[in-house]
Amino acid sequence: MVETNENTQKETVREYIEAEGEDRSFEELGLDARLVRALLKKRIEKPTPIQHVAIPLILEGKDVVARAKTGSGKTLAYLLPLLQKLFTANPDRKKLAPNVFILAPSRELCQQIYVEVKSLLELCRVQLKVVQLNSNMLATDLKAALVGPPDVLISTPACIAKCLSDSILQAASISGSLETLVLDEADLLLSYGYENDIKALTPHIPRSCQCLLMSATSSADVDKLKKLILHNPFILTLPEVGNRKDDVIPKNVQQFSISCPAADKLLYILAMLKLELVQKKVLIFTNTIDMSFRLKLFLEKFGIKSAVLNAELPQNSRLHILEEFNAGLFDYLIATDISQSKEKEEAPKENNVGSRKSRKHAKLKLDSEFGVVRGIDFKNVYTVINFEMPHNVAGYVHRIGRTGRAYSSGASISLVSSDEMDTFEDIRSFVGDDENNGSNSISEFPLLTKNAVESLRYRAEDVAKSITKIAVRESRAQDLRNEILNSEKLKAHFESNPRDLDLLKHDKVLSKSAPPTHLRDVPDYLIDKTTKEARAMVKLTRDAMGNNNRRRLSKRKAKKGGDPLMAISAGVSKRPHKAFKKAGASNGNSRDRQTHKKTEDAF
Numbered sequence: 001m002v003e004t005n006e007n008t009q010k011e012t013v014r015e016y017i018e019a020e021g022e023d024r025s026f027e028e029l030g031l032d033a034r035l036v037r038a039l040l041k042k043r044i045e046k047p048t049p050i051q052h053v054a055i056p057l058i059l060e061g062k063d064v065v066a067r068a069k070t071g072s073g074k075t076l077a078y079l080l081p082l083l084q085k086l087f088t089a090n091p092d093r094k095k096l097a098p099n100v101f102i103l104a105p106s107r108e109l110c111q112q113i114y115v116e117v118k119s120l121l122e123l124c125r126v127q128l129k130v131v132q133l134n135s136n137m138l139a140t141d142l143k144a145a146l147v148g149p150p151d152v153l154i155s156t157p158a159c160i161a162k163c164l165s166d167s168i169l170q171a172a173s174i175s176g177s178l179e180t181l182v183l184d185e186a187d188l189l190l191s192y193g194y195e196n197d198i199k200a201l202t203p204h205i206p207r208s209c210q211c212l213l214m215s216a217t218s219s220a221d222v223d224k225l226k227k228l229i230l231h232n233p234f235i236l237t238l239p240e241v242g243n244r245k246d247d248v249i250p251k252n253v254q255q256f257s258i259s260c261p262a263a264d265k266l267l268y269i270l271a272m273l274k275l276e277l278v279q280k281k282v283l284i285f286t287n288t289i290d291m292s293f294r295l296k297l298f299l300e301k302f303g304i305k306s307a308v309l310n311a312e313l314p315q316n317s318r319l320h321i322l323e324e325f326n327a328g329l330f331d332y333l334i335a336t337d338i339s340q341s342k343e344k345e346e347a348p349k350e351n352n353v354g355s356r357k358s359r360k361h362a363k364l365k366l367d368s369e370f371g372v373v374r375g376i377d378f379k380n381v382y383t384v385i386n387f388e389m390p391h392n393v394a395g396y397v398h399r400i401g402r403t404g405r406a407y408s409s410g411a412s413i414s415l416v417s418s419d420e421m422d423t424f425e426d427i428r429s430f431v432g433d434d435e436n437n438g439s440n441s442i443s444e445f446p447l448l449t450k451n452a453v454e455s456l457r458y459r460a461e462d463v464a465k466s467i468t469k470i471a472v473r474e475s476r477a478q479d480l481r482n483e484i485l486n487s488e489k490l491k492a493h494f495e496s497n498p499r500d501l502d503l504l505k506h507d508k509v510l511s512k513s514a515p516p517t518h519l520r521d522v523p524d525y526l527i528d529k530t531t532k533e534a535r536a537m538v539k540l541t542r543d544a545m546g547n548n549n550r551r552r553l554s555k556r557k558a559k560k561g562g563d564p565l566m567a568i569s570a571g572v573s574k575r576p577h578k579a580f581k582k583a584g585a586s587n588g589n590s591r592d593r594q595t596h597k598k599t600e601d602a603f
């Protein structure tokens with residue numbers, strides 16, 4: 001194996017960026033006209049920085065390790081050149097196994113990559129065989145899928161290892177045919193317990209195979225993989241996504257916090273959502289599944305419908321919930337991304353169902369926190385709310401990374417109680433909050449006034465009391481039963497109608513009794529002037545962003561059978577309207593005035 005000389009390579013890349021400039025178009029990066037046209041149809045016009053550097057290097061056949069922040073477009077950075085190489089490959093070359101393996105840590109991610117590849121191929125009108133395999137498939141189905149063989153195989157390392165050990169894939173065929181190997185979300189693969197599966201594959205990776213490692217964070221695990229698989233890679237850690245810790249959160253995400261007692265969190269989130277002080281769509285994080293159901297039940301009493309997403313749900317349901325949320329069929333998704341051994345919520349390996357192997361690894365438990373959401377491209381999420389704070393900085397970075405994807409903007413609001421203050425301080429210092437320096441990365445959320453909160457206290461506390469532990473447990477069990485039934489229906493249905501999103505709804509009301517009508521609307525006399533102004537401003541921005549049209553548009557497209565994901569991206573302008581800048585919000589509080597400018601930019 002050639003010794004990796006990272007320093008030399010880093011220098012080369014830096015020189016490369018400086019020499020080539022940073023504002024080249026996709027054509028200028030050497031991309032095929034069909035791919036450029038396909039991107040335009042997806043409203044993707046200019047490369048992101050990681051694409052800017054990675055695409056030409058991958059086209060040249062270099063091994064690449066790319067580290068770029070969440071939402072920076074890493075998937076297209078490798079997919080575009082990889083497809084282009086397949087477009088121009090000699091069709092008569094020897095092929096006994098797929099030419100390209102794309103390995104990702106979860107089935108959700110495999111599915112996401114698969115959908116992206118299929119849509120690019122459809123738009124390019126190029127016929128390539130792409131398959132997505134998972135370990136739960138029967139050996140006969142795996143064999144049938146590999147007949148051909150396909151050009152691109154998207155899977156988890158566990159499934160590849162299974163195919164090898166069951167002789168569904170022949171080691172010699174891989175050695176003779178594999179041209180490109182991608183390890184996506186490489187920082188997760190080892191911590192998800194895939195080390196042995198990857199080691200089963202490595203001896204069969206031919207020396208000529210181009211290897212690409214994509215990750216959002218650097219870690220000892222990425223280094224280990226690098227040594228295991230790569231020869232002399234280009235290490236891409238772009239200056240703008242460099243090692244400085246304050247670079248980790250995308251600049252287009254405005255971060256806010258609200259300090260409040262733990263017991264008041266339901267009240268605070270109710271005030272934010274009910275008074276429409278945050279921009280939709282909203283992704284809300286809780287630390288336990290029980291809390292997500294408590295929150296869902298609480299919000300639905302006030303007429304706010306939401307869906308829950310967690311590692312306990314069957315795979316098909318999880319994929320379907322994601323699809324519906326991405327298509328804009330509901331605006332509030334409550335996700336639980338932290339596994340609680342107490343609750344047996346392990347989320348390891350591809351299907352996030354606890355396994356013996358995974359439970360052995362304490363390290364896995366820590367990293368499996370991100371099993372449900374890490375790397376998932378939630379479309380058009382504007383606001384991420386930490387209803388409960390993540391347990392560490394990495395959790396924060398990955399949660400916040402679900403908004404502000406690519407060139408879009410977003411906001412995050414963290415509800416911080418006194419017992420979460422230590423973690424919050426760690427996060428603040430990590431993201432570069434330094435009061436002494438006058439820099440303030442996480443500001444106090446300025447739109448929610450004390451009056452607004454207090455106006456809802458009586459109702460909120462009354463309703464919160466009615467949501468007992470038993471009610472939460474029953475709802476959780478009910479939802480799981482529903483989703484298991486759904487999952488079977490979905491499986492059958494998706495086989496014949498892969499794009500039909502309207503079959504099942506995931507944001508349905510769980511309470512046995514209908515929400516009381518008097519809680520649905522907040523009477524006008526309860527809302528003070530400042531809150532009304534803030535709400536008007538958020539509404540104005542929403543209108544300007546076209547968010548109100550999104551729902552209608554996506555539903556219409558979904559009914560027609562069009563690609564709902566594309567329908568959204570085509571329908572939404574991600575830029576706030578100028579008019580918004582003119583609208584103001586002030587609650588008379590001087591600290592709020594200080595952050596006012598920042599809020600204008602954010603919303």
Ligand SMILES: Nc1ncnc2c1ncn2[C@@H]1O[C@H](COP(=O)(O)OP(=O)(O)OP(=O)(O)O)[C@@H](O)[C@H]1O
Pocket residue numbers: 043044045046047048051068069070071072073074075076215216374375376377401405406407
């Ligand atoms: N050049 C571009 N211009 C605009 N949007 C883009 C561009 N490239 C990718 N996107 C969009 O940005 C979003 C995020 O891309 P992607 O999922 O590849 O990010 P990522 O870097 O893999 O993030 P993560 O580390 O969280 O997985 C996707 O919706 C993608 O379609």
